[in-house]
Amino acid sequence: MSNASSIRCLITAGPTREFIDPVRFISNPSTGKMGFALAEAAVDAGWTVDLVAGPVGLEEPDGAILYPVVTAEEMYHQVDALFDACDILIMTAAVSDFRPIKSFDRKQKKEDASLTIECERTIDILKTVTERKVHQTVVGFAAETNDVESYARQKLESKRLDWIVANEVGTSGAGFAADTNEVLLIGADGSFKQIGPASKNAIAIELISVFAQR
Numbered sequence: 001m002s003n004a005s006s007i008r009c010l011i012t013a014g015p016t017r018e019f020i021d022p023v024r025f026i027s028n029p030s031t032g033k034m035g036f037a038l039a040e041a042a043v044d045a046g047w048t049v050d051l052v053a054g055p056v057g058l059e060e061p062d063g064a065i066l067y068p069v070v071t072a073e074e075m076y077h078q079v080d081a082l083f084d085a086c087d088i089l090i091m092t093a094a095v096s097d098f099r100p101i102k103s104f105d106r107k108q109k110k111e112d113a114s115l116t117i118e119c120e121r122t123i124d125i126l127k128t129v130t131e132r133k134v135h136q137t138v139v140g141f142a143a144e145t146n147d148v149e150s151y152a153r154q155k156l157e158s159k160r161l162d163w164i165v166a167n168e169v170g171t172s173g174a175g176f177a178a179d180t181n182e183v184l185l186i187g188a189d190g191s192f193k194q195i196g197p198a199s200k201n202a203i204a205i206e207l208i209s210v211f212a213q214r
């Protein structure tokens with residue numbers, strides 16, 4: 001990468017929602033805090049920032065260009081449209097892995113019997129766009145409840161990433177919704193760094209400074 005002002009950074013954040021009907025959806029507890037903190041840190045580093053965000057209750061970061069999306073499909077189309085122009089993709093979004101095969105236009109009335117929803121996989125956004133990467137640096141996130149490092153390394157390789165940021169979810173003070181986090185930054189070049197425990201803002205600043213050195 002060259003000087004700071006010419007770096008274009010694409011960040012995804014937050015959850016996606018996959019609708020069963022207009023009032024029900026499949027999603028996850030992601031709040032988007034880590035992605036928004038990274039967007040702020042990247043703007044402060046002088047980068048141009050495109051921020052593709054699922055439904056979150058956060059204020060638009062000053063200086064970033066925000067692209068709101070709802071579903072994994074919408075997030076994919078937005079990332080796909082912005083990827084070729086970016087120098088670095090940082091994929092913090094907690095993309096829903098499954099969506100209902102059928103989504104109803106009208107609210108489904110509940111019946112006495114239990115409900116079975118048949119789901120299909122959503123597209124793997126990171127893996128799909130990385131297949132055509134040329135000059136881009138690509139960073140993935142891995143949220144794991146166990147065997148954090150080994151699962152993260154598998155994702156680093158299978159998604160052809162330059163870095164993966166791994167964190168344990170389900171522990172207090174880390175992961176979804178928390179203001180603090182503790183992450184492992186693992187590089188395809190063999191680098192390994194533990195960052196935190198610290199605020200998500202402090203971790204974001206540290207991550208951006210590592211990526212900037214590349």
Ligand code: CTP
Pocket residue numbers: 072091092093094095096097122123124125126127139140141142143144155
């Ligand atoms: N990701 C993606 N598209 C998906 C699912 C995940 O782009 N449909 C991205 C996430 O944004 C993250 C990385 O892939 O940067 C790893 O996501 P994670 O949910 O930890 O892993 P999965 O690939 O979904 O695998 P699993 O759920 O089996 O752990």
